[in-house]
Amino acid sequence: MYEEESDGPKGTFEIYKAEADTLYKQGEYRKAIESYTTALEIQDGDKNCLVARSKCHLQLGDTTTALADAELSLDDDKSFHKGIFQKAEALYYQGDFEMALVFYHRGCKLRPELQEFRLGIQKAQEAIDNSVGSAEKCKLSTAGDLSFFTNQDEKQKKRKPGMGTFGRPVVQQKEKRKVSRSQGSEKTVKQLLGELYGDRKYLEKLLKETADASSETGKSIFDLVEEGLSYLDTRTDFWRQQKPMYARKHERMQQHRSKRQEPQSKGGSPNAYIISELEKIDQAQGDCKYKDSLARAQKCLKTVEGYSADTLTNRDEVVANLHSCMGNSYLELGQYGKALEQHQIDLNIGEETNNEECISRGLDNVGRVHARSGNFQKAIGVWNRKLPMSKSALENTWLYHEVGRCHLELTQYTEARHFGEKSLVAAEEAEDLMWQLQASVLLAQSQVKLNELQSALESFEKALDLAKLQGDKAAESAIQKAIIDVNKRIAREVKEKENQEETNPETESQSASSLTTEATTETQNAEEN
Template identity: 35%
Template sequence: MSETREDLQQKRPQSFSTLVSAGKQLLHKREYRRAQSSFTAILDLKPEDKECLIGRSNCYLNTGQLQNALRDAELSLKHDKSFPEGVYQKAKVLFYMGEFEFSLVFYHRGQSIRTQMQCFTLGIKKAQEAIKNAVGDSTNVKLKVGGDLSFLENEEARLRPISVVENLMEEEKNEAPKSFRIEKATKHLMGDFVDHKKFLEDLMKDEDLMKEKTKSGEQVQDIIQDSLVSIETYIEICNQENIVAPQEKKPQHQEVKHSTTSKFKEFPLKTLREIDAALESGNAENSLKKAKGVLKFVERRSKTEFPHKKLLLGSLHSSIGNALLYQGELDKALEHHQKELDLAEQCKLPEAKSRALDNLGQTYAQSGNFAEAIELWKKRIPLVPSGLEKVWLLHEIGCFYLQLHRYEEAKEYAILSVAEAAEIPDVKWKMNASVLMAQSELRLGNFKSSVSHFETALVHARLQDDDSALNAIQKALEEAKQHIRK
């Protein structure tokens, strides 16, 4: 009889902290899907665990699932409205949703709870700057943070942020209409770029010109399209970061340069999150377009503006390669992932190199070149710390050897996967490693050993209440037993 979740909760209390640690590690490595799975696994057993809710909220935030991120942040505050990490997470999610006024309120609330937490002070400053960019100089607006703000928990209020926050704001003097201010700011920031963009868009309508090629063999259409992407990216960066376009710079060169450099340093992480979020949501075309535009933009900047330029370029090549892989353009994906690996080796950063090797391996695997994928992933093994990631890596290498009918090598990596899985609490991967071991032994004709490993896998499947896995393993177990009876 399978164990209930309550039985597992009482039997293995140590596994919770291990799962949380695994989730945090995956989150730190930007493995958002796997981190989310890890946090979800423990939330199935402890639905109100605040630490896991915050962790999963961050996973949702980094994959563009903002409503889910907000929901988990609010759940962490369900029984304790003064939980500082929950207040901070809610403020942060609201900021990324564009609800800057609400975000500011919760940053203020967090600061009143924990004055020593610097993140609230920084959050207040960031939200105030965002409001200033959106509606004008914040000196013209005062936000009341006193009194009962419990109405902000109301769902209807959250869906009508502007009308609600208007009750908290006092206008000290008349302002220009918002649409006029935005139009004026856009003209100031964009300079001649809007005109250049229109000119290129008009050229794109010339069908005969688009068929032409340069002396070097490049399509004119591709060149113009790349230029459009670069201009659109620059315009977007200027809009987001309030950077003055080169031809609009003031005479105070030193001051403007410092300000612009500071802004350049701030935008990459946010942009990378947007690129990854687009791909996570299935919009590979938008992710690819944005990543290519940012890549061209960064390539033209100096190391002064981007001190970690090579690392940033590596991340962008990674995003482009993943988007191309999603679209099935495997050869182009390989080119970008190879550039990602080259840059990672130049930077001498093990994590970046590990990611690049993983991406290259995934691309070769999708093309059916399992031997090349194996060789790349073997190089990854020393770069991956013990834990869930290593179990998965060893398991995948073993599976590919199985596909290539190299059963001795498959068994070798199955043994390593089983040993690594024994050190972690994840029952699913204990099961997967045991199944690989059983399949390898079966192909080698070691039927008794195969039966033993299938039986071990069956135990792990029962612990998960995984009916589909249970049925598949039982069927494989019966087939293995038939070999013994012969």
């Protein structure tokens, strides 16, 4: 489709993708899908674009297509963490909680510092527990259970003639179902949908009214209503799988029993409360509301500390996570001492429980606090401990870059250049343009300090190309100014060298003249004597 336009201006792919990103934020998911599809026709197989389109399909309730796009994003790179997370999300919303849990764990192993994978593990585990119950409560015996077959026999006896699995009655049932879409008892559907149940009843009524419509408008309304009902049916099935009615009833009974014994969240299990609070804490930090995030984390920590180990099996992990969240808030508020204290607690819990994820996250954050507070040598020491634990090229490029920045601040320019080179190699291996840009700038700055101006110029020019490719105008402007400064220094050095070369012949001539004068004087003195 775009082969004839391949010689057109660069950035067409970026334009379509940016347009799609904007439409997604505005909730125009169908239009966003169209723009993402157009972008993919220009740049086939772009991983980030496929993940973004998958998110749109997921918002529309099309979990099958969302899963297909997520899997496509992993074709060339099985360790692409965004694709792994999106695949886990698609599987989760399909009701395949076990496989979703597998991919949440896989992503967490690759990128343990990301909150989204930890939240995914918790919600998938809770959904599995709600669906099948805890393994500890399941007691098997050799007696067996024939109730399933007994119930089947009773159903066979009660079955009316003409309602079998063959013949016209099945077709009639199918046609009737197209208008009346109730799944299970109305009471169950009402409990599962909650406030959406009123919308469902309205759509069902509208569906009956437009079922025999012959006009184009009537048919269009019928199709839209069908689509809306299909979405609600999908959500009903998902919520039924995620937390069946018996699990909801059991949960209410458990809450009633433990109301006076354990501090509970309002209207939910401990896991549900914790997941909800962690999401709100993360959202507050994303919105730069660090005081709100801190207050919520402190309140949640007090609640979690009131739970017993039996009620919350991963209590230590949750406590460590909350200390980490508090440390991040203190860091952004400029309270470095308190931030260091919280992140050190997170690290200590990880070391005490031998939790590699907590240790890795703690080292990351302790290093960040030291760097932000100007203790660059301490930051280098902490991050050097973290380096052997790194599991991906992307994590390596970030660590190498941060260590290199610390060396640059300490005027250790040779070491800074060394880590800049390592960061660039890792970024190219990870195929991450943003970190390639950061590494190139660090390398160029180190080379300028070492007076390797020609090499610095080449590094800055590479960084400029990467900034243009990403549409980062601020980076472009800063790099262009740096290139101008380097060119001026190169020109100044060349001019100084030329001036020295012009000065040298005159100096040599003057030296020769003085030697001749001295020789003449000596000759005259000899003749007089």
